[in-house]
Amino acid sequence: MTGSALTSMWAWDNPVLPSADARGRAYEPASVSSLVAFCTSRGLTRVFLSAPWAADEGPVGDWFAAACSTLHDASVQVSPLGGDPGWLGQPSLAVTWALAAARSAALPDGVTVQLDVEPWTTPAWTSSRALVVDQWLALLALVGSSVAIGVDLPWWLAHERYRDGTVLDAVLPLVSRVAVVAFADHAGGPSGVVSLAGPAVVAASAAGLPFTVGVETDTAQVAGGPQYTFASAGPAALEAETMVVRDAFGELPGYEGVTVEHHRAWRRLLALDPPS
Numbered sequence: 001m002t003g004s005a006l007t008s009m010w011a012w013d014n015p016v017l018p019s020a021d022a023r024g025r026a027y028e029p030a031s032v033s034s035l036v037a038f039c040t041s042r043g044l045t046r047v048f049l050s051a052p053w054a055a056d057e058g059p060v061g062d063w064f065a066a067a068c069s070t071l072h073d074a075s076v077q078v079s080p081l082g083g084d085p086g087w088l089g090q091p092s093l094a095v096t097w098a099l100a101a102a103r104s105a106a107l108p109d110g111v112t113v114q115l116d117v118e119p120w121t122t123p124a125w126t127s128s129r130a131l132v133v134d135q136w137l138a139l140l141a142l143v144g145s146s147v148a149i150g151v152d153l154p155w156w157l158a159h160e161r162y163r164d165g166t167v168l169d170a171v172l173p174l175v176s177r178v179a180v181v182a183f184a185d186h187a188g189g190p191s192g193v194v195s196l197a198g199p200a201v202v203a204a205s206a207a208g209l210p211f212t213v214g215v216e217t218d219t220a221q222v223a224g225g226p227q228y229t230f231a232s233a234g235p236a237a238l239e240a241e242t243m244v245v246r247d248a249f250g251e252l253p254g255y256e257g258v259t260v261e262h263h264r265a266w267r268r269l270l271a272l273d274p275p276s
Contacts (some may be wrong), residue, residue: 002048003043003169003259004042004045004239004242004243005239005242005245005257005258006042006044006239006242006257006258006259006260007043007044007045007046007164007212007256007257007258007259008020008044008045008046008047008048008212008256008257008258008259008260009039009044009047009048009116009259009260009261009266010048010050010081010214010259010260010261010262010263010264011030011035011047011048011050011081011262011263011264012025012050012061012066012081012232012262012263012264013025013027013029013030013050013263013264014027014030014050014052015028015029015031015034015063016062016063016088017053021058021059021060022058023052023053023058023060024057024059024060025078027120027264028048029039029263029264029267029272029273030067030263030264031063032063032066032067032070033262035047035067035069035071036070036071036074036076037265038069038263038272039071039076040074040076040185041259044076045075045076045256045257046076046077046078046079046212046256046259047071047076047077047078047079047263048079048080048081048114048163048179048259049067049068049071049078049079049081050081051064051078051080051081051097051100051104051105052064052082053081053082053100053209054100055097055100055101055103055105056100056101056103056104057100060118061104064080064096064104064105064208065078065105065106066253068080068104068105068106068107068143069106070184070232071074072108074214077111077132078105078107078111078116079111079112079113079114079150079177080098080101080102080105080112081108081113081116082097082098082106082114082115082116082143083116083118083152084112084117085117085118085119085121085122087117087138087139088117088119088122088132088135088139088179089135089259091135091138091142091143092142093198094115094117094139094142095142095143097147098113098143098147098149099145099146099147101113101228102147103108103150107147111148112147112149112150112176112177112180113147113148113149113150114149114150114151115139115140115143115149115150115151115152115229116151116152117135117136117139118138118152119132119133119135119194120154128144128251130162133162133167135168136171137170137171137174140171140173140174142172142177144175148176149174149175149176150175150176150177150178150179151171151175151177151178151179152179152181152214153168153171153178153179153181153200154179154180154181154182155180155181155182155194155196155197155199155200157171157200158200158226159199164248168203169203169223170207172203172204173207174208176183176209176210177207177209177210177211178209178211178212179211179212179213179259180197180200180201180209180212180213180214181186181214181261182196182197182203182213182214182215183214183215183216183223183228183229184196184215184228185216185226185227185228185229185230185232185233185241185246186233186237186241187241187242187245187248188244189229192241193241193244193245194244194245194248195213196251197213197245197249198248201249201252201255202210202252204254205252205253205254205255208253209254210227210254210256211254211255211256212255212256212257212259213245213249213257213258213259214258214259214260214261215230215238215241215245215258215259215261216228216229216230216231216232216261216265217229217231217238217260217261217262217265217266217268217269218261218262218265219231219265219276220263223232225245229274230269231269234269235269235270236272237262238269242258245258246258255268
């Protein structure tokens with residue numbers, strides 16, 4: 001295999017002004033033309049594109065629909081992306097969001113909506129973990145009964161006990177694809193991306209699911225420390241280390257490359273945008 005190991009990215013921003021739509025993020029490089037140009041210049045095959053609530057309405061909905069259509073025409077697949085921990089208690093809201101995102105994106109058959117609900121960020125994860133996992137699984141099952149879903153999964157869920165197995169074991173039968181999040185600024189060694197992601201990647205592959213491995217490029221402050229992001233290591237290190245990830249996992253069934261978190265931070269890493 002040749003070329004970059006970086007095949008996809010999460011993209012959380014839109015170019016719409018908040019004065020035109022309260023959901024607007026005013027990030028001009030997320031305009032349709034700029035977003036498509038960035039994806040094609042980097043050789044990306046997929047974007048996990050943030051879909052706001054009511055993604056088929058208003059100026060942000062217009063942008064989202066146009067971005068999905070234009071990316072599709074440029075041979076870049078789109079997975080509408082979203083999640084809210086509040087959906088754990090009201091899973092019907094997740095279904096409402098997902099159906100609106102799917103309508104706006106005009107998804108071809110088999111294309112997934114990507115859920116990023118992150119129940120481990122809630123206070124109840126510490127106090128009532130089994131209940132929260134039960135809620136999350138019920139949410140995934142409910143949304144998955146309406147649309148095909150992918151999910152973002154931290155690597156350590158492969159080690160998090162749940163009933164007779166792990167949380168990862170319980171999630172995999174409910175989804176159509178996974179992004180295994182393994183944030184580190186290096187690939188090798190016991191704290192590197194390969195070791196961290198390995199068990200979850202092997203399980204996803206064995207389950208017959210397409211998967212990517214997610215890496216971070218945002219600031220150390222956002223990532224929780226410099227060891228979790230390529231922000232200081234730089235773009236050359238990002239490319240080199242993720243090639244090691246590809247060498248480790250590239251022959252596994254279902255492997256679809258490395259996903260970068262996220263569009264704005266990656267552009268900043270590449271010096272395409274000024275430092276924030």
